[in-house]
Amino acid sequence: MQILFLCTGNSCRSIIAEATFNHLAPAHMHAMSAGSQPTGEIHPKSIALLQAKGISTEGYYSKSWANLPQTPDIVITVCSHAAGETCPAYLGNVMRAHWGVEDPAKVSGSEEEIQASFEQAYRVLSARIAAFLALDLAVLNDRVVLQSKLQAIGQIMS
Template identity: 30%
Template structure:
């Protein structure tokens, strides 16, 4: 038996795909192997991403942006693009992965004061985690799969 593999893809891999992977790992209690990657990864994870995920109680130490090239040979059960740029850049992955597109606002692009930006990061985190609360049980990702 193995866990489901879920790959969250965005452009910079510094905000919403990182949030999605952390939330999926937390909500699934280890039944989902969640990864986040970017088509043009940033140098570091956005500090506001780290802050809002820690606020939510999601383990988030050691997170770093990764390029999707690192995962091209990976067997993915579910490939989820988080922004339009990532959807356009998404390569074909081996196997019969379910491909989904979830078009969330990119919190890293939010303008305003630090407090206003933090509000956007929290909103997007909550939207992503709410979507995952519904999707994970419906998708079958929480069920172990025969090798």
């Protein structure tokens, strides 16, 4: 099963979700991430956060949804801008869900406040990913039930 985490910039939330998912997922599941308007670089605080959590950052980079190596089975948007954007036609009839998370890259304030926003994004995304990975095989094979579960998982706040 291929999961695509989609965001506008593909520098923070979608990268954090991709790396965390791949770190936790069984071998038959894989995540990728992309952006509709990628920044071209991963936010340094995203890299530092993932490394602090013991999650590899090797091979991850900011990329466009126009250059996906595979067609995903599920597209999960993680920012409000991407939720309203149209996915490319070649993605076909893929399942979609929205797991909105505040953008830590847009937070201003003290270093502690900025770091706390990255931690919060990670907590929310990792809780949602864990809930997804806890679904049993019967749910994963039932598109109607899975769609409902994906929407519910998007409401988990940590």
